[in-house]
Every structure is written in structure tokens, then in C-alpha cells.
Amino acid sequence: MRPALEAGFWLLALSGFWLMPEQLPLLGQAAIAALFVLSLDLLVGYAGVLTLGHAAFFGLGAYGAGLLAQQGWGEPLSGLLAAALLAGLLGLLTAPLVLRGGDLPALMVTLGLSLMLGEAANKLPGLTGGADGLLGVEIWPVLGLFRFDLHGRTAFLYALAVLFLLFLLARRITASPFGLALRGIRGNARRMPALGTPVRRRLVAAYALSAAYAGIAGALLAQTTQFVSLDALSFQRSAEGLLMLVLGGLGALYGAMLGAIVFTLAHHLLSEMSPLFWQFWIGLALVGLALAGRGGLLGLGAALLGRRA
């Protein structure tokens, strides 16, 4: 993407702070969704590993950061770090199970693992609060200065800043030789070993990285809402993330973020206009976009720009 467009994207995101000062909670959650979808894109879009259970990492990060705060350590940045480590570790442990078969087994194994984790959280009310959610999460001010406020100002800037930094890192990584190797694996998984690439090791690394990203997204949600519930681990969250990714456009970091932001805002707008039947309109948009079939919003945008040029 061209630098001017890139700068425009981030300036526009930041300008939400002044343009929509009353909608900051929404924008903050859009940024968190964008981070989650970014993590999915690293895995699905770049490494070509399909998953239906990414919420496992999101939820683990959320519960990790939430529990840390509940137990009396509410410092947000270290909470993010802890969540990233925790989720990354789970990624490392489960990657060998996921990377055994083809696409469909991968989808189902990730789904199964996330459902197991969700059920475990449900059955350990002493630790997680069970179906009631984790109560008593208190987060200290960011950097000791910025308290999480009712208007969601701190939450928005905090989430956006984390998203931006992690985006820069993701861009760095995807442009690196490691990122190139991942694209190679996605492009042709048979050729890569013949080039001498230890495909499995690269995929495990990508899986753990993506898991850590998702964990941070979950931790952000836990910290900004000061609450964690089983919903963080749900199948719906995994599926919705995938939906946003395909909506935006696979294998492009901006596509991932665009999809998340557009979906979150559209969902919000529609459900406010029509609290009962918003799903109908979302569904219609998804069907239309799939039928148009140009590789998501990003592809559609590029096609439109291309036609004009």
C-alpha cells in the first residue's frame, strides 16, 4: 500500500478521537477486533493454516490478564506481556496437533481445542467465575498516568497504540525472510522442503506468534472492559474473526484491519437502527460480497481504484 494511503489510514483512525468523541468505546473495540483479525491473518492469510478456534488464544489472553489484575497486579502493559507469553506458549504446545493433517482436520482440531478450553473455563468457576464471568478485575492507569475512563478515551488510545505498534511489528515480520518463507509455504507447501525449509518449524513459529497476538488482543479487551467472560473463548468469536478477515481480504495486513473495522462499525450501526433484524442486513452484505468475489473489501477497493485509473 502506498505511504500516503498508509498515513491516511492511521491518521483517520487517530482522528476518531476528536471526530467521534462519544463513540470511543466502539472505536476501541474495533481496534481490538482489528488486532485479533491481524493475528488471524498472520496465520491464515500468510502461513495458510486454517483455524476455527482462534478464540482459544484470545480467551486465554483475556483470562490471563484478567486473573493477574484480579489477583492484585493491575499494571496493564505487563498484563499484555503475560497474556502474550501465555497464549504463545499454548500455541507452541498445540501447534504440533494442529499441523498434522490437511485443512479440514486443522479446522476441526482448532475448533475442538478451543471448545475444550471453553468448557474447562466453564467448569472451573473457582478460578474463572464460570458462566458468570471473572469479576473484580481492576486495572491500574496506563503508564501510571492515564486512568481508564467512562468515555473510553484511555481505552481507545491504548488499544490503538498497541494495535499500531503490533502492526508495525507484523509488517516487519511479514516482509522479513521468515515472512517470505511463510508466503512460500502458503503458495506451495510441497516445494518448500525441497528448498531446504523446515516447514513445520516455521509453521509452529507462525502459529505461536499468531497465538501471542491473539492473546494480546484478548488481554486488551479484558483490561478495557475490566471483565472477562466465557464469550471470549466462544466459537462465535473465532468464526466472526474469520468472517472479518475474509471480508477485508486475506494475506494483507490492511485488509485484515479494514475487515475488522468495517464489520464492527456496520454491526453497530445496523443493530442500532434495527435491534431486532440487523442480522438480515449483515447477511445480505456478506452474500453480496461473496458473490462479487474479488478477495474481500481490499480487493474490491483495488478493483474500483484500478478501473478509475
Add this chain to the structure above:
Amino acid sequence: MSALATEGLTRDFGGFRAVADVSLALAEGARHALIGPNGAGKTTLVNLLSGALRPSAGRVLLGGAEITALPQHARVKRGLARTFQVNQLFPDLTPEGAVGLAVLERQGLTGRWWRPAAAHAAEREEARALLAGLRFSAAEMRAPTRSLPYGRQRLLEIALALALRPRVLLLDEPAAGVPPGESRAVLEAVAALPRSVTVLLIEHDMDLVFRFAERITVLAQGAVLAEGPPAAIARDPAVRAVYLGGPAHG
């Protein structure tokens, strides 16, 4: 010491023996061809050599060291590269990017995640030089692979293997499917391989085989039917019966 050797290599699929007790030895710098009718087990043998498949029995030796248990990528690191009969390319990458990736991989750099791939100038330059040597134009180097004509893709297939600077190179029907007009470039590329590279050529095209090979192994029903210099193979009655005599010549 042989550059590449097998001892009693065997592979079964269920009840079907695709490769049966094959023992080969390629001397350093050899130009060796492997021929045989369709279904003789040639590609299975290549897969066994490269590590894409595990043998049911037997051993594979590279430069005298046993590599039977090594996975494919580890064999590449030891200097054993291959091409594929059916193109295994990266449709979305440019030839420059793909060959660059192979060069980076050879240097053991694809685990690095900080410095951009584009900033590895030396590797990129090497990739360009390699492609230029195969008569790729600058525009072709930067076009997505999927948009290239088939003959060019076939060359790229070889370029990817060459970028690994192998000691032993397995060429699986490099000219397969290439229209006559474009095949010369492929033949040239094969002929131009340096003597330091040991080559095992699997081929249908007898002109190519007899022009290029100094030794030929004939495979039939998974087993070695005959082995020797081209002239001897051409005279061998058993070989003529199963293979050369057939109408499929060329």
C-alpha cells in the same frame, strides 16, 4: 566414494511394490540418466532419494554418509536438490522473489524475522544473476510467476534448485510438456550445469538422454533392468523389448 548411492532401496504402497531393491551409485560429477516406461517407479525413486517419501527398506547415502532417516529439508542442507516433474512453483511470487527465497534459505536465513527480505541485497543480486544466466529478462523476473509462459516456468523450476548450489541435483523430467519452440532453453540450462554438480536425470525424451548422459539406468516395474553406458543400453535386447522398441519413442 559415490556422490549419491542407494543400497537395496524398496518402497511398498499397501501390497504394491513401487520400488524394488534398487541399488545405484553416482560418481562425483556424474551425468547419470534414469529411464523407464510409465509406472516404472522413477518418480517414487526420486521421492525416496529426496526424502519426500520414506523407504520401506534399504539405505540412501549422500557423499558416503547415510541420510535415510533425514527429512527432506535436512537433505537439501547437505547439498541434495531436486526439481519436480509437475511444476511446484509459487504462483504469487515473482521469479526474483522465489529464487531470492531459495538463496536466503540456502544461507539459513529464513528464520530471521527482523531485517526485511528486500534489504538482503547480496542474495537478491545473486538471484537476479542466476535468472539472467537462464536468459530471463528483467521484466520477466518481476512478473508474477503465474503470468509466465510454461517454458519459462519450467526454467524457473530448475533455477530454484540451482539457487541451492547443490552437490547432487535430481532433475525430474525437466523438459516435460515444454513446447518444441521453448525446449532449447531448458536443454541448454541442463547442458550448462557445472561439472562440480552430480546430476541424476529422469527423462522420457531419449534425444536428451542420449545427448546428455554418460551412464544410464533402466527401471522397469520398480527394479533395475539394466545399467551401463548409453551405447550398451541402446544395444541391450531386454531394454529394447520393454522400452526402446516401443512406439512411444520420443
Add this chain to the structure above:
Amino acid sequence: MLTVLLDGLAAGMLLFVLSVGLSVTLGLMNFVNLAHGAFGMAGGYLCVVLLNRLGLPFLACLLAAALCTGLLGLALERLLYRRLYGRDHLEQVLFSIGLVFIAGAAVDWLMGARQQLITLPPWLSGRVELGGVGLGVYRLFLIAVCTGLLLALHLGLVRTRFGSRLRAAVDDAVVARGLGIPVERLFAVTFALGSGLAGLGGALGVEVLGLDPTFPLKYMVYFLIVVAVGGANTVIGPFLAAILLGLVDVAGKYYLPQFGAFGIYTAMVALLILRPQGLLARAAAR
């Protein structure tokens, strides 16, 4: 013990009828149709409307539900699905989830969000005692109907020309086309059949599974498990998977209720890890 076994069997049978269409669309058309459950829901609501509002006999309702959903499937296949064959799986996911949303909202608008209930005819309700074991009459009915369907499907696939063409097309659509098999039409008919079966399953399931606008999403995971574990090529694979799922589910709830759904998920993950290839042949391509 026997009752638990029978309950599991009935649940599995029902699951089979609901999801067999999904595995066929996946195997034959390589299409990930997450909206499959929506056809089940359509069948369920049709049955409810016909039974409760028009007072038709239950069996007629079942038949009508199957037929109408089949026709609905046919129409949608011709109008929409056809355009997405051969596309990226994820695009198909986008499309079919969109359909699920639309269907859910439409049903909500027409029928409201609450649970729909039916009253079974007297000859299907209650229970019978067989050798001291009490068995629900409706569950026996479910098992009987679904066994009949299974046999019909299996024989249809093995014995008829349609079946042999279908199997040929599943094996290799390109070759089948070359042999002059009208693959397009085959797709349409098969899709309609699968949808009709889902509709029937939905109608049969109202009494057991419940019915509300979230039905397709609620049971999507179960359908996917059946297809993933059973494989996408035969009728027998999904059948065994569905029965297994039903048995494990019911037995788990009976004997180890404190573990919740943990058992089912563990079983699925273990199965998939142990036998990822053997369980599915063609569905893996992206």
C-alpha cells in the same frame, strides 16, 4: 443402560439425517456450506406451521417439510450456490454464513424469536416397556425412519444409475464430465436431495432438539464434527460418525454430567489427530 444406548442411537440418527447433505455437498461439490443448518431450520418451521396452524397430520407435515426444503435447496442452488463452485473455501464460508444470518432474521421476523413447540400425535408420544426397559415411542420412530433413510440412501447410491454417476462425479468431476455425465444437473439434484434431508431432519428434530432462529448456528458445530470425523465420500462414514457422536454425547451426559461437553470435544480431537487422513479424502483441498 439400554435406554441410554437407545437415546444415543436416536440422537445420532437424527444428526445423521441433518448432516448427511452437508458431507455430500462437501465431497461432491467441494463446497463448504455452513448454511446447511438453515435448511434444517426451514424444514422445522414448515412442519410447525403445517402442524399447528393448518392441523395437517404429522407424517404429511414431515413429507411436506422435506419436499419444500428440497425445492428451496434446488432454487438456491440454481440461483446462488452455483456461482460459488470452485471458489476459495473461505469465500464460500462468507457466503453461507451470510445466508444463515438472513435465514435467522427472516424466520425471526415471520415467527418470532421464541422456541417453537409441536404436539406429537398420540401414537408417537409416551413410552413402551420392553423387557422392563422403558423406551420413548418417538425415539423408536426416529430410529426406524432414519434407518429406512440410511438403507434407501445406501442402496440408491450403490444400485441406481444416478448413484453410480454420483459416485463417479465424486471421485473425479473432470473425468465424469468427459464420460458424458451431466455433472451440473447431478450437482443440482444432489443439493436438493441433501437440503430435503436436512429439512426432514429439522422437522423430525423439533420435538427433540428444539427450534428457534438460532438453530443453524447452535448445531453447526455438531454438523461439522460429523462431516470431519465421518469423511465426505460415503454415506456410511458420516453415519458412523453421527452415531458415535450421539452415543458419546448422551452417555457422557448420563454418566459424567460434571464434565459437560468435554468428552465429546476430546473424542473428536483425538480421532482427528489419530486419523486425519483416513477420515476424509477429498475435502482437504483449499
Add this chain to the structure above:
Amino acid sequence: MQARVTRRAALGAGAAALIAPALAAPALAQGRPARIGLILPMTGPFASTGRQVEAAVRLYLRQRGESFGGRRLEILLRDDTGTAPEVTRRLAQELVVRDKVQALAGFGLTPLAFAAAPVATEAKLPMVVMAAATSAIVQRSPFILRTSFTLPQVTAPIAEWALRERVQTAATLVADYAPGLDAERVFKARFTGGGGRVPLELRTPLRNPDYAPFLQRVRDAKPEALFIFVPSGEGAAVMKQFAERGLAEAGVRLIGTGDVVDDDLLNDMGRPALGAVTSHHYSAAHDSPENKAYVQGFIAANPGMRPNFMSVGGWDGMQLIAEALQATGGGEGEALLAAMKGRSWTSPRGPITIDAETRDIVQDVYIRRVEERDGQLWNIEFDRLPAMRDPGT
């Protein structure tokens, strides 16, 4: 009495509201409209709760007028999908920050109410819980008031009723989440405290429940009674399985909180429901003029629906807000909250009070039996425990 006064005042205010626009309203009206943020599950698995509450809220405004204390009530309905707490929290934040609501209301499920509680505290706005029923909710914020019920409140009476009926063993079957666990704990404590025995305690998952195997276990354990709590909307499924398993024939009596015989679904449950005895705070068959008017109005406005215990929480929530607005002359924040505390009136369910200390509801709880009247099934009340408080945790 108070209710009647309020109604008259409301009618007056309503009339004023009708005339006001013609007189170029804004300057004349006492102030800006009073906005109420109504957060409910309108889609998803708990949509029926949201629909019932919303219908009651709309009915209230239609019947009682829209202006109270000189301010027009404006309802901002938001869908929280019933499952995602962060959505609820965000909606609450937005309603406070952007829409400047005077009160938050609704809240279908406990975790969602928990998630929104800090918002109410920070914004210093009354938060009227119209549906969620876990005991602990009101303790999460000094700004929370409840117009629904609590599980312990309605569970204790049925346990004691069972003891009076000389039931000696009772199994429990509850949905595995906070209200269910509340119900299980209270039932067991009361029942065993009175000399009964609980041989079997079962918990069903909150989502995708299939009750058959659980009920089979109950049948095999053969208790004299089965105590059931499941979320609103699930009752029918349990009832069906209860009948199919032949539990009644096996001598197991069905008792429970009124959730299982939800008025909205009761008719569709058919004969199996007949005879079920439950304790609850509201029955659509409650015999009072207030309730007759309520049910009539509700059914007229929402054909095909019958008001259930969720709806009455919505109705009384509106009554609470309206009365407090009236009393404070359109007050806001802590003044509004103060006016809500300790308020009593006659609801369609009977006399109720919002306790000034706990901010929780104090109400009569009834023991009812499902009977057929004029071809329809109703929960007929036959016993009453006046002014029940939440017995606490």
C-alpha cells in the same frame, strides 16, 4: 393507592405531552426528554427474554403516557445479543456518554449485568435490572436496583412447600450458571434443613442442552420430586422430556421455580405440564384488576404472545423510573436514585417494594399449579408468601 395517584398524574402528564408540541414544546416542557437506555438480548439464544421485556416497556408507555415529572420518556433500545459482556458494557458506556441517558435498564443475563455495573457506578446513574436474577447483582454497584426477582427468593418457598407436602427425597436439575447454582444451593439448604434428602444434583449446560439423559438419570434415581430451574424459554424442552421419560408415571413430581412453566410457552407445552407445581412471583393468571388490565393490554398489543415473568420485570422497571421522575420533577442521577429507593406500588404481580437498603425487590411469592381453564393452560396460584426478601447468599 399510590399507583392510582400516579396513574392520574401520568394521564395528566400524557395529555400535556399531547398538547405540548402544538405550543412549541422545548421551552415549555420542563426539560429535555428523559432518555432510558434499554439494553436487552433482542437476538441470539435469549431473544425471547428481550422481546417480553421490550413489549412490556412499550405497553407501559402506551398505557400510562410518555411524560413523567415534566419530561418525556424516550427509550433507546440496544441489542446486546445475549452473550457478549463487552458489547453490553460498550453499549452502556455509549448510552451514557453519547446519548446522555438518565438511567440504564434491561439486562437479560447475570454476566451482562455484572459487566455494566461499573459503568453505572462511574456515571452515577440508576441501573434498573429488569430480568437477571442472581442474588449478587445488586451488590455490584450502589446504583443498581432490581424489578425482576432473585432465584433464592422464589426457590425457598417451593422447598418449604415440598416439605409441607411430606416429600422426602427430591433431585435437583439446574442450568449451570449463577442463577442455577443459586437455586440449587438454596433449594438444597432449605430442603435438607427441613429434613428432606437430595439424592441427586444435576447441572445442565447453559447452551445446547439436551435434557433427555439428565432426566433419564432422575428416573433411574426415583426421587419423589424433581426440582427444576432452567432459563426462560428452555422450560418447554424439559417438560417434553419429563413427559417422554414417563417421570410422572414413575412417581416423580415436578416442582420448580416458575421459569420452567413460562407463561409465554405454557400453552404449547400441552398436557405434560398439567399439575406441575412451582413457586414464582408472577403468573399471568394472577387474580387482580391490575393484572387483568395488563394481560389484556399486552395480548392486544402483541398478538400471539402472553406476558410472562420477564415482561412484568420490564413493566415494573418502567413504573419505578416513571414514579421516581414524577416524584423528583424530572430529577437526575443520585436524586433520581434516591427517589427510587424504598418505593412501593401494586404491580400486576401484586404488591412490591424496592427495599431502600438493599435496592432489591421485596414481593409476594406464590405457589401455583398448572391447570386448564377455558381450553388454555395457566399457572393457578393457590398459596402466597407475602413480602419475601432475597434470603441472601
